Amino acid sequence: MGNLGLFFIGKKISMPFRSDCTKKRMANFFEVILEPFDLKGKNASHQPEIVSAKTKKGDHMYYSAILNMKGKxxxxxxxxxxxxxxxxxxxxxxxxxxxxxxxxxxxxxxxxxxxxxxxxxxxxxxxxxxxxxxxxxxxxxxxxxxxxxxxxxxxxxxxxxxxxxxxxxxMPATFKRGDLIISVSTSGKVPGLARKLKNSLAEQFDEHFADYVEFLKEGRKRVLEEINDPEQKRMVLHQLLDKSFLEASNEERHKQLEMLLNANRSSE
Ligand SMILES: C[C@@]1(CC(=O)O)C2=NC(=C\c3[nH]c(c(CCC(=O)O)c3CC(=O)O)Cc3[nH]c(c(CC(=O)O)c3CCC(=O)O)/C=C3\N/C(=C\2)[C@@H](CCC(=O)O)[C@]3(C)CC(=O)O)/[C@H]1CCC(=O)O
Ligand SMILES: NC(=O)c1ccc[n+]([C@@H]2O[C@H](COP(=O)([O-])OP(=O)(O)OC[C@H]3O[C@@H](n4cnc5c(N)ncnc54)[C@H](O)[C@@H]3O)[C@@H](O)[C@H]2O)c1
The missing domain is CATH 3.40.50.720 (NAD(P)-binding Rossmann-like Domain)
Structure with a gap:
């Protein structure tokens, strides 16, 4: 078990890691998915160009959205x-x-x-x-x-x-982790790449993300219900997204949420 410090509005709280394996996965998480294509090294010194909405003459940009297909x-x-x-x-x-x-x-x-x-x-x-x-x-x-x-x-x-x-x-290439939906499209141009990227992302965003997103959903609801001051609410919602919650076990997450809510309720 490792430990990671997390500051909750001036208060430091330690959160244990679930395992070394989890730790490694989480360390990769914020570097996200470029390894399979070896882009990180190649582009390290290269400043990305700002490209215009129209990439080539005649091409147009797509608009992405999530459809509610229930009963349709x-x-x-x-x-x-x-x-x-x-x-x-x-x-x-x-x-x-x-x-x-x-x-x-x-x-x-x-x-x-x-x-x-x-x-x-x-x-x-x-x-x-x-x-x-x-x-x-x-x-x-x-x-x-x-x-x-x-x-x-x-x-x-x-x-x-x-x-x-x-x-x-x-249709984009898509996978789901509970309420989290991750989709990749190449604007219809290279479906095989969309599929490959999706598979790569699915390895990184593994099944544990379903629990994590569920926790965040509940946590967000509690913050909205239990903290009145708008500025404090915004700050606590931001804290909730700290990666130490991602790295913690589900049980530990809930404990830390209670501490976070208590700390902010008492200072109101
Ligand atoms: C992502 C995914 C979602 C899905 O279909 O659910 C999807 N194609 C997938 C796979 C795939 N498609 C093809 C191959 C063979 C390898 C290759 O050719 O590369 C493979 C790989 C495989 O099957 O393993 C061939 C292909 N695809 C299209 C054409 C027609 C054309 O381009 O003219 C041809 C040539 C057909 C022919 O041979 O004649 C067209 C489309 N395919 C799209 C989506 C849309 C654009 C997506 C984007 O914006 O990137 C679009 C435009 C229309 C649409 O279908 O909505 C799904 C991944 C599922 C997953 O793993 O999640
Ligand atoms: N968009 C994509 O992701 C993607 C991927 C691969 C291929 N394709 C394209 O999709 C096409 C279909 O591929 P597939 O592998 O599913 O083919 P398939 O041969 O497995 O299936 C074709 C189906 O169409 C039916 N069909 C044929 N004529 C019909 C008619 N008049 N009315 C109703 N149904 C009819 C057939 O009975 C069969 O069930 C391919 O020709 C290819 O161009 C698209």
Whole structure:
């Protein structure tokens, strides 16, 4: 067990590490993910250039957002490998999914048998997209994907898996740790890199982050409820994000939170 000092508004508190392994992981955390690409050394003396919003003539910047897909009608055309990947993520987000395809992959068939998704066993027709919030054209036939795109109205979200330039929504590579969502996109240009970076990040932000984020969520709620002075509230919220909370065990975190709240309540 190592110890790390943390100052809570003038009061020093020690927090034990969970283990050497945790310590090593946490030490890496703030240096974040560049090792697999060996960028740190190469760019050490290089000042980053400020690039304009438009990187190349004709290119545009995307806007990233997090969609609430709960209960949203989603039509996926095609029942193969790519459809399956998109559908798994959509199911996690509680979307209401209908697949239009003459066949389904084994996994999708199981999901259908378990009543997790609906299946229209047929080839695509224009009316299949009616009423959909999100449409994904994921067949292996470029012309069919084009037909799906043409069938959508301007207000519908459409992802064409082989035509990012037509899509008004493209999917980033994503992983979740509880409420924490980390997504990587290359603006549609190099999906393999998005995937590689995501895998690298997922190793660094391991499963322990779910507990950590849960703790912060609760801690933040307590601070907002229990500390009245706005300036003190802001300062304590800032303290809560100190990396020593990340490095501590869950039990230790809660103890330190109580101390932090007590210290600030008493000085009000
Ligand atoms: C991130 C991820 C999310 C997901 O799909 O859920 C995703 N692609 C993934 C993997 C992947 N895709 C491809 C390969 C093969 C290797 C390679 O070619 O590099 C691999 C690697 C693999 O499968 O291992 C081939 C590919 N992808 C697209 C085209 C069409 C084109 O570029 O024209 C082609 C050529 C097809 C062909 O051969 O014809 C297009 C798109 N793929 C996107 C997302 C969107 C932009 C993302 C961004 O902004 O970076 C966009 C634009 C549209 C969209 O699908 O939303 C997912 C990682 C999942 C994960 O691990 O989490
Ligand atoms: N966006 C991405 O991440 C990504 C990654 C790899 C490949 N791709 C592209 O996605 C396409 C699909 O790849 P896949 O590996 O899932 O292919 P796949 O062959 O596994 O699946 C294609 C599915 O489309 C269905 N289909 C064919 N014609 C249809 C029609 N008229 N109506 C309804 N369904 C129909 C097939 O029955 C099958 O279920 C590829 O051709 C490739 O261009 C995209």
């Amino acid at each position: 009608k989603t039509v996926v055309v095609g029942g193969g490998k790519v459809a399956e990947r998109k559908i798994k993520a959509l199911l996690d987000a509680c979307a209401d999914i209908t697949v239009v395809s003459p066949d389904l992959s084994d996994h999708l068939l199981r999901m259908h048998q378990e009543k997790k998704i609906s299946w229209k066993q047929k080839t695509f027709e224009k009316d299949d997209v009616n009423g959909a919030f999100l449409v994904i054209a994921a067949t292996n036939e470029r012309e069919v994907n084009e037909q799906v795109y043409q069938s959508c109205e301007a207000h519908q979200l459409i992802n064409v898996v082989d035509a990012p330039e037509k899509s008004n929504i493209i």
